[in-house]
Amino acid sequence: MSVTEQLRVALADRYVIEEELGAGGMATVYLAHDAKHNRKVALKVLRPELAAMIGAERFLQEIEVTANLQHPHILPLHDSGEADSFLYYVMPFVEGETLRAKIEREKQLGIDDAVEIARNVAAALDYAHRKGVIHRDIKPENVLMHDGQPLIADFGIALAVSHAGGSRLTETGLSIGTPHYMSPEQAMGDRELDARSDVYSLGAMLYEMLAGDPPYMGNTAQAIVAKVITEKAPPVTVSRDTVPSHVAAAVGKALNKLPADRFVTAAQFAEALANPGFTLPVAVDTEVSARTMPTSARRWRAIAGVFGAVAVLLAGSLAWTVLGDDTEPPPVVRVGMTFREGETPLSTPWNPRIALSPDGSSMVYGSGTPGQGQLWLRPFNLLHAAPIPGTEGGYGATFSPDGRAIAFLSGAGVTPLHIVSLTGEPPITLTDSARWFNPTWSEDGWVYFTNAAWGLSRVSETGGSIEVVTELDSAAGEGVHHWPHALPEARGLLFTVGRTPPSDDSQYDIAVLDLTTMERRILVRGTSAKYAETGHILFVREDGALLAAPFDLDRLELTGAAAPILDGFVVKNFGSPDYDLSRNGRLVYASTVGEAGGERLVWVDREGIEEPVDDEWSGQFGPPAISPDGRALAASLMRDDEQLWIRRMPNGPASKLTFDGSQTYRAAWHPDGRTVTYISDRGEAGSWSAWSQRADGSSAPSLLATHERGVEEAFWSPQGDWIVYRVGGDGGQRDILGIRPGVDSVPHELLGSPFEEYAPALSPDSRWLAYVSEESGRPQVYVRPFPDTGEGKWQVSTDGGIQPQWARSGRELYYRDADGGLVTAAVTLTPTFSLGMQRVLFDGGGYSVLSTFHRSYTVAPDDQRFLMVKDLGGTSDEIVLVMGWLGELEAKFEGR
Numbered sequence: 001m002s003v004t005e006q007l008r009v010a011l012a013d014r015y016v017i018e019e020e021l022g023a024g025g026m027a028t029v030y031l032a033h034d035a036k037h038n039r040k041v042a043l044k045v046l047r048p049e050l051a052a053m054i055g056a057e058r059f060l061q062e063i064e065v066t067a068n069l070q071h072p073h074i075l076p077l078h079d080s081g082e083a084d085s086f087l088y089y090v091m092p093f094v095e096g097e098t099l100r101a102k103i104e105r106e107k108q109l110g111i112d113d114a115v116e117i118a119r120n121v122a123a124a125l126d127y128a129h130r131k132g133v134i135h136r137d138i139k140p141e142n143v144l145m146h147d148g149q150p151l152i153a154d155f156g157i158a159l160a161v162s163h164a165g166g167s168r169l170t171e172t173g174l175s176i177g178t179p180h181y182m183s184p185e186q187a188m189g190d191r192e193l194d195a196r197s198d199v200y201s202l203g204a205m206l207y208e209m210l211a212g213d214p215p216y217m218g219n220t221a222q223a224i225v226a227k228v229i230t231e232k233a234p235p236v237t238v239s240r241d242t243v244p245s246h247v248a249a250a251v252g253k254a255l256n257k258l259p260a261d262r263f264v265t266a267a268q269f270a271e272a273l274a275n276p277g278f279t280l281p282v283a284v285d286t287e288v289s290a291r292t293m294p295t296s297a298r299r300w301r302a303i304a305g306v307f308g309a310v311a312v313l314l315a316g317s318l319a320w321t322v323l324g325d326d327t328e329p330p331p332v333v334r335v336g337m338t339f340r341e342g343e344t345p346l347s348t349p350w351n352p353r354i355a356l357s358p359d360g361s362s363m364v365y366g367s368g369t370p371g372q373g374q375l376w377l378r379p380f381n382l383l384h385a386a387p388i389p390g391t392e393g394g395y396g397a398t399f400s401p402d403g404r405a406i407a408f409l410s411g412a413g414v415t416p417l418h419i420v421s422l423t424g425e426p427p428i429t430l431t432d433s434a435r436w437f438n439p440t441w442s443e444d445g446w447v448y449f450t451n452a453a454w455g456l457s458r459v460s461e462t463g464g465s466i467e468v469v470t471e472l473d474s475a476a477g478e479g480v481h482h483w484p485h486a487l488p489e490a491r492g493l494l495f496t497v498g499r500t501p502p503s504d505d506s507q508y509d510i511a512v513l514d515l516t517t518m519e520r521r522i523l524v525r526g527t528s529a530k531y532a533e534t535g536h537i538l539f540v541r542e543d544g545a546l547l548a549a550p551f552d553l554d555r556l557e558l559t560g561a562a563a564p565i566l567d568g569f570v571v572k573n574f575g576s577p578d579y580d581l582s583r584n585g586r587l588v589y590a591s592t593v594g595e596a597g598g599e600r601l602v603w604v605d606r607e608g609i610e611e612p613v614d615d616e617w618s619g620q621f622g623p624p625a626i627s628p629d630g631r632a633l634a635a636s637l638m639r640d641d642e643q644l645w646i647r648r649m650p651n652g653p654a655s656k657l658t659f660d661g662s663q664t665y666r667a668a669w670h671p672d673g674r675t676v677t678y679i680s681d682r683g684e685a686g687s688w689s690a691w692s693q694r695a696d697g698s699s700a701p702s703l704l705a706t707h708e709r710g711v712e713e714a715f716w717s718p719q720g721d722w723i724v725y726r727v728g729g730d731g732g733q734r735d736i737l738g739i740r741p742g743v744d745s746v747p748h749e750l751l752g753s754p755f756e757e758y759a760p761a762l763s764p765d766s767r768w769l770a771y772v773s774e775e776s777g778r779p780q781v782y783v784r785p786f787p788d789t790g791e792g793k794w795q796v797s798t799d800g801g802i803q804p805q806w807a808r809s810g811r812e813l814y815y816r817d818a819d820g821g822l823v824t825a826a827v828t829l830t831p832t833f834s835l836g837m838q839r840v841l842f843d844g845g846g847y848s849v850l851s852t853f854h855r856s857y858t859v860a861p862d863d864q865r866f867l868m869v870k871d872l873g874g875t876s877d878e879i880v881l882v883m884g885w886l887g888e889l890e891a892k893f894e895g896r
Helices: 003-010 048-054 056-068 099-106 111-130 157-172 195-211 221-230 245-254 266-274 295-314 886-893
Strands: 015-023 027-034 039-046 079-083 086-092 143-146 149-152 333-337 354-356 362-367 374-379 394-399 405-410 415-421 428-434 446-450 456-460 478-486 492-503 506-514 520-525 527-532 536-540 546-552 563-566 579-581 587-591 599-605 610-612 618-621 632-638 642-648 654-656 664-669 675-680 689-694 702-705 711-716 723-729 732-739 748-751 757-762 768-773 780-785 801-806 812-817 822-828 834-842 865-871 878-883
Touching: 003 015, 003 027, 003 086, 015 039, 039 048, 048 086, 056 079, 056 086, 099 143, 099 195, 111 149, 111 195, 111 266, 195 245, 195 266, 245 266, 354 394, 354 579, 354 587, 362 394, 374 394, 415 446, 428 446, 428 456, 446 478, 478 527, 492 527, 506 527, 527 579, 546 886, 563 886, 610 865, 632 664, 632 675, 642 664, 642 675, 664 711, 675 711, 689 711, 702 711, 702 723, 711 757, 723 757, 732 757, 748 757, 748 768, 757 801, 768 801, 780 801, 780 812
Parallel strands: none
Antiparallel strands: 015 027, 027 039, 039 086, 079 086, 143 149, 333 878, 354 362, 362 374, 394 405, 405 415, 415 428, 446 456, 478 492, 492 506, 506 520, 527 536, 536 546, 546 563, 579 587, 587 878, 599 610, 599 618, 599 865, 618 632, 632 642, 642 654, 664 675, 675 689, 689 702, 711 723, 723 732, 732 748, 757 768, 768 780, 801 812, 812 822, 822 834
16 A cells, blocks of 8 residues: 555545645645545645654644744644654645745746745744744745735744754754755754744845845755855845845845844844845954954854865865964955946035944945935945935934934034934934034934034934033134044044134144043144044045044043045035044045046036036136126135126126125126125124125125025015015024015015025016925925915925026026926916926036025026036045055054
8 A cells, every 4th residue: 555545544534635746855745625624735744754753742742832823924734643653734725836836937036026025924934933933944835825925834843843853853864944045053953043044044035036046056955055154145136236225235134144143033134125224234344354253253164164165075076165363464445436326425515425334334425416315325235325214305424323323414504403213213303403514423322413503512312402512712713613523432522623714724623522521622733533443533634635643532632643644535615524434444535536627607508508608717606697688697706715706798807896705605686787786794703694786896885684594695676676585594494585675674574484495586577486495395496476475386396496597588487306407397477377397408417506595507588598507527526435444554653
């Protein structure tokens, strides 16, 4: 009598065996009919030699644990028992196919489909793990697909066999687990497995769903096992570069050799797969070698090496894995980073754009038009970045000490300070009174930032009241405390002191604040200091040189002279360099590529074809303005300070109009074409006001408008009867006001809601006011009636917009979109406002935005050309990553 016939007879009173469905390493599977419940079932019978070795009582005792698992993605256990020396267990018969069959049919699954299957399997695994049950044999053959949903089969059977069989399991020639999906510790025979072993197997299974093959391939089981133990799996993006970075990072973490380096739970794995901000730490630098490893890690590596060599020899191949101590210091590696289209780090004129994670594995940076882009997370082991949800319009990021969250700013002037977790939680706002300088997050749980009074304050990482920690010493010429940097163990705070006016040969000093005594002192000339674990501080000179000086962390003082380390750093306004340093000494900085070219004013027609105003006229320009007749332009130029220049068009000379104040810019022409309005900080220190002056310089400047919150843009209405201006920014909320000279003694509040409102522009007939508001959570262009702005509102942009400008004809409204491109919207002004079709005239690449809050271009009188500020290149376009350079730093100071 055959085995099948014996089984039919033994189970005849309970199950009717219909056919054999297949045989595996531990059991043969039959389709059977459950006579008692009138249903089809899958009946699995242990191999006779395995059943004989284990014994019925022990097997049934162990498998009982799995019978209590009830989860939507776990195939339940209906029954188990012994019949005529057969040990069997019964599960529902599922109409469908196994995941193995699905993979064989589709080769590579859709990314969303594969991730969803993995997340559902992870949910089931997490449930079982919390019940104390480990599967030990996760593989596509053990996942059944029913109505598109995965069901894990044989849950806990491997555990039951392993525990029941004990050390005698090897006598059967079997191993628990399948080589392609077996965790390294399982492959080495470790019977005390935990949830992290199943996480590894699930990671390998997801890898195969995405790539088409498991992470390790070989001609024999021994060869595969050798690779599992000794080789690092290639990133899944090597086989399929469309896999999102966070999914690839999650798979990579799940496949780590050491269990301690994987996700602790399957739930964490599932969360990472759904979190676009998740990143995988970069492998430890070669200088972190076996000599610095924990004893357990060294032992694991040694065992892995020996086992791997033996396994490969068994496969018939010779392989020796030598894992000894590193004896030579690693070479210094400098890499120029590349970024995919749409992911390029944004260069702002005033703020560092780079923040390194504490472990040096990734960086956060801002990308997109200022105020309209967002923060991105770029792991260094991947070729692309992922946007961080909840950071739209953000910049000025700093990591938390544990690297799991970031603090960042949004807006400009006095601006909110936020915290967002990198594990998916929504952002929270800590304060609305921070300046636009990067904050720093200290190990004592405080976030330090430049406050509205230009000193330093701090707020708890959980929110609460604000504490002032430094105040300006005006007698010493201090104008601002910025670029704070928290020292290890919350010992102190490095920060930059900006002076007004500059003293001697430098405008900036590095200071240190003792967080115990709250005493501070100046250390050295320079800007933006960072602490290196070698016992040095790094800082930048205004000429772009990076210097280092030995620093005593206990006494908070320098112990020797500074020495130059690198040069070519880009130093922007307010002494802002683009660089950051991780705890393990990785350095990222922005470097000038080629010769600095500055900017040039260019005409751009409606097809995007450009023509320079003057090939020889270049520099750092402010926003230009064209006179009503098109025969003159006004624009500010940054030299030692920023002043206004007038140029006759098309080929006339340029002459300097203003000479007072440190910043005079944002020109606008009076309708008469003879007078220019502009913004300047001349007069009372720190008071931004609107001024007027004849363009030919024949009159003295005349004060037009002032405000306690500062006037930051102003212009005359086309009929010359109103002055419209915007206040706020440095002094608080941005609002739009208007006044009729000679008629009103008090300005009208045109737009003064709780939201930011700026960049006003009047239609040629003065009936409609275009402006930007952030009421939707991001900048958008709106139109309201003028001067009675409460009578209606039309939203023009739909996906972000700034810098509205009216066509001189009144038939179009222009603005710049989220990518900096110039958009035209057809409009009708009478009898009421109506909005027509919109289209992008030309791409904004290469044309400076200058400011989110004010226009950076102007329109020719015929509406056929636009005067733009073109970036000539040669600025901070290359981001450089430096690794393994701390040895160079220490060597430079040896013997000093």
